[in-house]
Amino acid sequence: MTGLITKGKAVFNKETEYALRGLVYVQVQNYKGFKPGIAEIAAEIDAPPFYTGKIMQRLVKQGFLSSIKGKGGGFLFEEQKPELPLKIVIQAIEGTKTYAGCGFGLKHCDEEHPCPLHEQFAPIRNSINDLITLNTVQSLARDYHGLDNMLLGSLRR
């Protein structure tokens, strides 16, 4: 039997999660003067190493960050580049229609053609959009300042 009672869905897909965590980790290390490599990134963000490599390479190809091959190489953000909103990354991976459509799955979503969920759902969707627009890889990396581990017990004050 397939379908009912599966594992449970996250907000973003795995590739997006790994990409976001990877980018933030790179920026955290960059702020400390380091350029992490794939093996280190994968270990620190708890992602499959080879898959992490593939994802990081895609991000470089998209121009989100730079990489250096060979000894002493790794990944880094060019300092002159503007901050990178999470939304840009998410949409590059999941498509531009992410969190833009009707929660009920209808073709059109607007005030003229609202589904029964629209009034309650639209503000939530707007909040999500604000969240991923206002937060950047850099702002999250700054939040991690001074922490040695991204994965557990992060921002306790």
Add this chain to the structure above:
Amino acid sequence: MTGLITKGKAVFNKETEYALRGLVYVQVQNYKGFKPGIAEIAAEIDAPPFYTGKIMQRLVKQGFLSSIKGKGGGFLFEEQKPELPLKIVIQAIEGTKTYAGCGFGLKHCDEEHPCPLHEQFAPIRNSINDLITLNTVQSLARDYHGLDNMLLGSLRR
């Protein structure tokens, strides 16, 4: 090349969308005294007919609604049953952890171990949970009262 720039992700997966729309459509028709069949449901909710059949059957097996075989048959909600919150359906299909975890994909999500998104994300997640807990198949069906088409131009007043 795979991965970057895909189609775009909806809030729920397809099976969940079809299930929710199908259930609401059945309830709308029940309120009018009809018991729709698979072909009609699929057409009205804009879903693949065979897949719709499979999904409706799973929902029956889960006990969310009843079905009657043979001539004059179709799907119906037993009137004595309590209203069915969307969340129950969603979790039966997508798993109980849906919209429960960290938006950043971390293993733990609580006030003691917040990721940099937690403070902004947790209230949004709570709103989503409220939305799918408070709205039921029946409440949405009542919202559709008097409408002949679930798919376009629905609740204009």
Add this chain to the structure above:
DNA sequence: ATATTAAAAGACCTTTTTGTCTTTTAATAA
């Protein structure tokens, strides 16, 4: 130059999701 290091490219594979279709079972109608 040569060896070493590390990312890039890309082939390949597994699992999950989504979807199709045929056969079987149960109900009703003639």
Add this chain to the structure above:
DNA sequence: TTATTAAAAGACAAAAAGGTCTTTTAATAT
């Protein structure tokens, strides 16, 4: 009883997501 109708069951398959691994390319160090 027989034909018809419609859901149930389940095999099968295509597409997408997730993941692995090998080979190639580019940089550095000796």
